[in-house]
Amino acid sequence: MESFIYQQEKEMLTFIEKLVNIDSGSHDKDGVDQVGHILEENYLSLGFHVKVITQENYGNHLVIQHKEAINPNIVILAHMDTVFPKGTALERPFNIEGNRAYGPGVIDMKSSQAAVLYAIKALLNEGHEGYKKIKIILNSDEEIGSPTSRSLIESEAKGMRYALVMEPARKDGSLVTARRGKGNYTLIVEGKAAHSGIEPEKGRSAIEELAHKIIQLYELSDHENGISVNVGLIEGGSSANTISDHAEAQIDVRMKEMEQVEIIEERLEEICSTTEVSGTKIVLEGEMNRPPMEKNKKTRALLRIIQDVGDEIGIEIEDTATGGGSDASFTSSLGVATIDGLGPVGGNAHSDKEYLEIPSLVERTLLLATIIKRLSQDK
Known part of the structure; x- marks a missing residue:
C-alpha cells in the first residue's frame, strides 16, 4: 500500500490544484458546490453512494459510504469550504515552491480531501475492505461554525465508535486531542x-x-x-x-x-x-x-491505536491541545472516540501564506489508510 500511495503523489497534487483553484468560501454556494461535485464524481467512480444534502444558502453537504458498506463504525469529517472571498484563487492560484505548495485552502483543507480519497483508493487497490466500515461527511460551512451541518454530523455520527477529523496536523505534525x-x-x-x-x-x-x-x-x-x-x-x-x-x-x-x-x-x-x-x-x-473537545478515556485509547499504527509505518505521533474550534467537538461531545488533525502537515491557514508540506501528503495519506485498516478490524 505504501508504494501505491507514493506513486500517486503527482496525481494527488494535480487533484489538490484543481480544488484549490476553485473559490469555495463558506458563503460562495456555487463554488462549494463545484468542489462538492468533483468529489462526488470521484467517490461514485469508486463504487460509493453519495447522498447530497441540499442547502439553500450554503453549499450542499455530502454523506458518502460504499454501496457494500457493512455497519460502518468509523466516521470521517472533512469540510469543503474556505475562509477566502471570491476571486482569491484567481489572484494567487495553486503553486509549488520547493517542498511546499501554496494557495487558498491548500492545507485547510483541500489537501485533506485528497488524503481521504487516495487513502480509500489505496485500500481498494490492496483489496482490503476497510472502506466498507467508513462513513464520510463532507460539509460546506465549517469555517463559519457549521450552522447547517452540525445536526447532520450529530445524527450521522451517533452510535459510531470512532471519528477521524481531517483538519490539518499542527506545524510540528502533532494530532489534536483537545479543543476548547x-x-x-x-x-x-x-x-x-x-x-x-x-x-x-x-x-x-x-x-x-x-x-x-x-x-x-x-x-x-x-x-x-x-x-x-x-x-x-x-x-x-x-x-x-x-x-x-x-x-x-x-x-x-x-x-x-x-x-x-x-x-x-x-x-x-x-x-x-x-x-x-x-x-x-x-x-x-x-x-x-x-462544545469543548475533551481528551477523555476514549480519545486516549484511540490515540494509542494511532500511535501504534504510526510506529508500524515509521511515523512518530505526538498530540496537542488547541484553542481553535472544529467539527471534532460535535463527535466528541456525543461520546465518540475522536482524533483531529489527521490531515497533512502545513501552516499559516486562513492567510495568504497558507502552505502544504508536500512530503507529508503521502505520509499522512498512508497513515490514514492504515488507521482505517486497523480500526475496521475492531468488532
Whole structure:
C-alpha cells in the first residue's frame, strides 16, 4: 500500500490544484458546490453512494459510504469550504515552491480531501475492505461554525465508535486531542440620544453602558482554567457631539471543559440582567455553538491505536491541545472516540501564506489508510 500511495503523489497534487483553484468560501454556494461535485464524481467512480444534502444558502453537504458498506463504525469529517472571498484563487492560484505548495485552502483543507480519497483508493487497490466500515461527511460551512451541518454530523455520527477529523496536523505534525469550546454572542445596548453640549442630561449613553459591560465580560476570563472572553468588535454612536442611543459588541467565548459551559452562560445572563446607566436597555444574542473537545478515556485509547499504527509505518505521533474550534467537538461531545488533525502537515491557514508540506501528503495519506485498516478490524 505504501508504494501505491507514493506513486500517486503527482496525481494527488494535480487533484489538490484543481480544488484549490476553485473559490469555495463558506458563503460562495456555487463554488462549494463545484468542489462538492468533483468529489462526488470521484467517490461514485469508486463504487460509493453519495447522498447530497441540499442547502439553500450554503453549499450542499455530502454523506458518502460504499454501496457494500457493512455497519460502518468509523466516521470521517472533512469540510469543503474556505475562509477566502471570491476571486482569491484567481489572484494567487495553486503553486509549488520547493517542498511546499501554496494557495487558498491548500492545507485547510483541500489537501485533506485528497488524503481521504487516495487513502480509500489505496485500500481498494490492496483489496482490503476497510472502506466498507467508513462513513464520510463532507460539509460546506465549517469555517463559519457549521450552522447547517452540525445536526447532520450529530445524527450521522451517533452510535459510531470512532471519528477521524481531517483538519490539518499542527506545524510540528502533532494530532489534536483537545479543543476548547466556543460561543459567539452579540451584546446590543439601546440608550437615548441627546446633544452632548445643549442637553446632555437628557441622554442615556449606550456606549457608556457598553463600556461597563465590556469590563465585566473580561473579568470572566480565567486563563489558567482555559476560559477566555474577548470583545473583538464594537460599534456605536453617530457623532462625537451626540449621546449615543445604540452600541453593540461582538463577543468570543472559549472554554476548556463541558462543565464550564453552564457556568459561563449563567454569568453572561447575570451581567446582562442589569444596567449601570439608568434608562438603557440590553439584549444579549448568541449561543455556545461548539462544545469543548475533551481528551477523555476514549480519545486516549484511540490515540494509542494511532500511535501504534504510526510506529508500524515509521511515523512518530505526538498530540496537542488547541484553542481553535472544529467539527471534532460535535463527535466528541456525543461520546465518540475522536482524533483531529489527521490531515497533512502545513501552516499559516486562513492567510495568504497558507502552505502544504508536500512530503507529508503521502505520509499522512498512508497513515490514514492504515488507521482505517486497523480500526475496521475492531468488532
